[in-house]
Amino acid sequence: MTESARPDRERVVLAHRRGARRVRTRVEVQEQTEVGEVMVRALVRAQLGLAVRVAGVVALVACAIPLLFAAFPSLGDVAVWGVRLPWLVLGLAACPTLLLAGWLYIRLAERTEQEFVDLSEE
Secondary structure (H helix, E strand, C coil): CCCCCCCCCCCCHHHCCHHHHHHHHHHHHHHCCCHHHHHHHHHHHHHHHHEEEEEEHHHHHHHHHHHHHHHHHHCCCCEEECCHHHHHHHHHHHHHHHHHHHHHHHHHHHHHHHHHHHHCCC
């Protein structure tokens, strides 16, 4: 072949192809390769840390209520609508606090999962 008849050479570089990294990362997670396992372990660790922090805050709030009434015993004698204040606080504040903690945990866990998905699709 003569030099003028040769077709122009085209250099293909894998790093410049769109979607190459995304497919590779997704395959690593799906096929449970070492990199995929590390990524999944990091996700599980992040969600476990989140669960421990939310549970810790709930435990602190739950323990603070009896400590508050122990520190100020006169609060235990206060009655509202014929019901003593400690029972009102435990009955009316505990459920909304737990619901709020559950809602917050779900919201933050979903954000963590979305960040994981975004990372695996880059």
